[in-house]
Amino acid sequence: MSLERSDVENIAHLARLAVNANELDSVAGDLTTILRLVEQMNAVDTAGVVPMAHPLHMAQRLRPDEVSENDQRELFQSIAPATENGLYLVPKVIE
Amino acid sequence: MHSKNITELGAGLRAGDFSSVELTRSFLDRIEQYDAELNCFITLAPEQALAKAAVADQLIRSGNAGPLAGIPIAHKDIFCTRGMKTSCGSKMLDNFIAPYDATLVKRLDEAGVVMLGKTNMDEFAMGSSNETSYYGAVRNPWDKNLVPGGSSGGSAASVAAGLCVVATGTDTGGSIRQPAALCGVTGLKPTYGRISRYGMIAFASSLDQAGPITRSAADAALVLQAVAGFDRHDSTSAEEPVPDYSEHLNDRLHGLKIGLPKEYFDEGLDGDVARSIDLAIDEYRRQGAEVMEISLPNSELSVATYYVVAPAECSSNLSRFDGVRFGYRCQEPRDLEDLYKRSRSEGFGAEVKRRILIGTYALSAGYYDAYYLKAQQIRHLISDDFKRAFEKVDVIMGPTSPTTAFALGEKADDPVTMYLSDIYTIAANLAGLPGISVPVKPANGKPVGLQIIGNYFQEAKLLNVAHRLQQESDWHLAAPAGY
Numbered sequence: 289m290s291l292e293r294s295d296v297e298n299i300a301h302l303a304r305l306a307v308n309a310n311e312l313d314s315v316a317g318d319l320t321t322i323l324r325l326v327e328q329m330n331a332v333d334t335a336g337v338v339p340m341a342h343p344l345h346m347a348q349r350l351r352p353d354e355v356s357e358n359d360q361r362e363l364f365q366s367i368a369p370a371t372e373n374g375l376y377l378v379p380k381v382i383e
Numbered sequence: 384m385h386s387k388n389i390t391e392l393g394a395g396l397r398a399g400d401f402s403s404v405e406l407t408r409s410f411l412d413r414i415e416q417y418d419a420e421l422n423c424f425i426t427l428a429p430e431q432a433l434a435k436a437a438v439a440d441q442l443i444r445s446g447n448a449g450p451l452a453g454i455p456i457a458h459k460d461i462f463c464t465r466g467m468k469t470s471c472g473s474k475m476l477d478n479f480i481a482p483y484d485a486t487l488v489k490r491l492d493e494a495g496v497v498m499l500g501k502t503n504m505d506e507f508a509m510g511s512s513n514e515t516s517y518y519g520a521v522r523n524p525w526d527k528n529l530v531p532g533g534s535s536g537g538s539a540a541s542v543a544a545g546l547c548v549v550a551t552g553t554d555t556g557g558s559i560r561q562p563a564a565l566c567g568v569t570g571l572k573p574t575y576g577r578i579s580r581y582g583m584i585a586f587a588s589s590l591d592q593a594g595p596i597t598r599s600a601a602d603a604a605l606v607l608q609a610v611a612g613f614d615r616h617d618s619t620s621a622e623e624p625v626p627d628y629s630e631h632l633n634d635r636l637h638g639l640k641i642g643l644p645k646e647y648f649d650e651g652l653d654g655d656v657a658r659s660i661d662l663a664i665d666e667y668r669r670q671g672a673e674v675m676e677i678s679l680p681n682s683e684l685s686v687a688t689y690y691v692v693a694p695a696e697c698s699s700n701l702s703r704f705d706g707v708r709f710g711y712r713c714q715e716p717r718d719l720e721d722l723y724k725r726s727r728s729e730g731f732g733a734e735v736k737r738r739i740l741i742g743t744y745a746l747s748a749g750y751y752d753a754y755y756l757k758a759q760q761i762r763h764l765i766s767d768d769f770k771r772a773f774e775k776v777d778v779i780m781g782p783t784s785p786t787t788a789f790a791l792g793e794k795a796d797d798p799v800t801m802y803l804s805d806i807y808t809i810a811a812n813l814a815g816l817p818g819i820s821v822p823v824k825p826a827n828g829k830p831v832g833l834q835i836i837g838n839y840f841q842e843a844k845l846l847n848v849a850h851r852l853q854q855e856s857d858w859h860l861a862a863p864a865g866y
Contacts, residue, residue: 296740303698303743304705305736306724315740318798322741325799328687329757332764339759340766342589342619343575343815344839349618363482369712376707379718 289323291316384409385545386862389454389602392548396443396453403436403443403453407497410455414499414546417866422521423541425460426468427500435497442495450605452495457547459538460501461508462488462593463582471584472504472516472534475704475711475730485582486614487551487593494609499547503537506732507701508558508586510534511804514795515734522791523566524863525829529788532562532804538596539566543830544866549597549606553583555590556689557783557808560820563596564783564832567822567861569849570596571603574840575815576621578607579614587696588619590689590812599859600821600849604628607842623840631843632850637671639848640776644679647781647807655826660782663823663833666855667780667848677776679768684761685810686802691745691758692813697735698742704730737798766814773838778848782807783820783832807834817842821849822859830861 291299293312296319300307307315361374370377384392384406395401411429418424432455439453463469463481470476484492492498505515513521513536521536523529524544531540535552539562542550552559554572563570571594578593585591595606608628614620643664648657668674706712706726713729716722728736745754772779784804794801811818816839820832833852837845853859 291744295744299740299744299747302747303739304702304720304723304727305731305739306728307736315737318737319740319744321799322690322737322802323744325802326687326690326741326745326754326758328684329691329761332681332684332761334757334760334764337760337763339756340763341759343766343813344621346576346619346621351615360482364708367478367480367482367709369706369709378707379716379722381719 289327290320291323385413388598389450389548389605392454393450397448403439403497404433406453407432407436407455407499410499410547417544417546420522420527421524421540421544422519423502423537423544423546424457424500425470425472425503425518425537428467428498432497432499439495439497449494451491451609454496454549455499455547456491456496457499457502457538457541457550458488459504459535459550459552461504461553461584462551463584464488464498464501467501469501469584470517471508472506472518473731473735474517477517477711479710483582486579486616487610488582490610502541502550505534505536507584507697507735508534508553508555509697509734509738511557511561511801512794513537513562514791515732517732520791523788524866525567525788528790529829530565530791532565532784532788534558535596536562539563539568539570542566542568542596542598543863545862549595549602551593552596553591553593554812555586555693556812557805559594559596560783560808560818560832560834561805563820565788565830567825567830567863568596568598569600569603569819569821569859570594571607571819571842571845572811572817573607573611573842574621574817576619577817577840577842578610579617579620581614581616585700587693588700589696590693599853600819600846601629601632603819604632604846626843628843628846631847634847635671636667636848636851639667639672639778641667641672641674642677642772642776642779643674644677644682644779644781646679646682651785651806652782653786656782656786656831659824659826659831660833663852664780666852670851670855675776677772677779679772679810681761681764681768682810685765685813686806688758688761688765688813689809690741690802691754692762694738694742695745695755696742698739698746701735701739734798762813765810769814769816778844779836781834783834787826787829787831811836815839817845819845819849821852822861824858825861
């Protein structure tokens with residue numbers, strides 16, 4: 289599998305990363321090298337092998353739906369880039 | 384004082400030979416003297432440390448202190464420390480003041496340790512040389528032209544150089560064991576889930592595990608004792624009971640069955656490293672252990688598998704860094720998409736972006752089965768290899784890293800070559816097994832680590848096996864010249 293500039297642009301958009309036009313070729317090259325390494329996996333027949341999602345095959349633990357934490361909005365928003373009236377500010381989304 | 388272990392320092396503190404304030408001052412002085420050249424620390428907390436040391440001294444005088452009270456420690460800058468910068472080695476979090484303590488930090492604080500500061504690391508723990516840090520590379524105290532390993536490079540180098548007694552680390556693919564090996568110190572990665580991940584900034588959540596980097600296995604046992612155990616704040620925290628990790632340290636190894644995976648001694652292994660590993664294995668034979676060759680046939684696929692699983696999980700975990708709620712935000716964003724894209728592109732370094740892109744690709748529509756599902760299947764095969772091996776042997780041994788520490792810059796521009804330096808450590812993460820790296824005879828003056836892998840929750844056995852080597856040899860006592 290070899291990635292083209294357009295593939296990198298597409299993946300970067302999905303990841304919400306900006307890749308400069310002058311870096312597209314080198315990033316495509318790096319990613320292709322990594323994918324070649326990864327494709328060693330294709331040598332193995334994994335038909336019927338159960339995928340392993342958790343090292344100890346544990347199930348998700350559940351807890352009662354009760355409030356367990358205090359409201360710390362002011363503390364958490366004190367490190368935010370921009371807030372107003374307890375809300376996080378971002379550029380205008382709807383004109 | 385800087386070369387003593389926790390037990391020795393604890394005895395000195397309790398006997399009143401010196402106070403924790405004096406001990407803390409002496410380590411702060413050493414950091415002042417040496418860290419400009421080593422770059423082990425991102426943030427120092429001298430005032431907080433001296434205040435904590437004074438509290439520890441009172442506790443010690445009252446006779447109610449535990450073994451870690453008053454002991455100077457450093458935390459990898461991946462652990463949240465309340466009211467203090469927690470950068471994860473990234474520009475993205477250069478302005479991040481953690482609003483809470485990680486469970487590991489909290490438990491050690493309650494045990495009375497004195498935190499000196501936060502150690503340097505590869506950005507978001509992605510690297511094997513500590514060169515991807517936004518705060519610059521860490522240098523190896525054994526030779527300042529060499530890397531300390533990574534990603535817990537600052538932690539390993541600071542213990543090796545005697546800038547702290549203990550440092551914490553995290554290990555997703557070898558990030559405790561490999562730098563411990565390259566810096567000549569002891570590094571323990573416990574079983575997945577043994578230590579809470581709460582407040583530990585996530586890289587790959589099904590692989591990440593915290594652990595101590597120390598001067599000895601006995602020290603590692605004391606630190607693990609303080610931090611191991613269930614935490615309701617971590618949904619993958621193990622509910623397994625916590626044994627006494629120091630109780631069996633001295634147990635004799637007669638009849639211990641050691642498996643040497645033939646795949647860990649192949650042509651990729653440096654000859655001098657192999658000779659040092661052989662010497663350590665001989666010492667175990669002398670102590671009555673039974674050594675046999677085993678096979679982990681799928682282990683050669685661990686790097687390939689890891690570079691799907693880890694980037695996939697990282698691409699998901701790191702999506703939280705969006706310039707909205709905390710961390711770096713770009714200047715004058717045009718619109719929301721520009722805010723996301725530029726904040727992330729300017730805030731993350733090259734290796735982190737590379738892994739986010741690989742992970743995003745592996746999880747994208749049409750590629751999921753070929754990459755992520757396939758990797759999870761092979762992960763099962765790798766895990767089954769270990770399961771079969773542990774039916775025959777008690778522990779598995781081999782080199783931690785295929786080479787000794789390499790030169791700064793040597794692999795920095797070649798991601799895949801860098802990835803291969805974790806070839807012997809990654810499989811334990813994929814399987815979730817505990818592993819420890821202990822120093823053996825240096826090769827050409829450079830440290831070499833012996834890796835010991837155990838079965839699930841067999842940390843006490845690993846520490847026992849490592850401790851017995853350290854009782855009968857002095858390799859772990861070697862210190863870099865000039866420190």
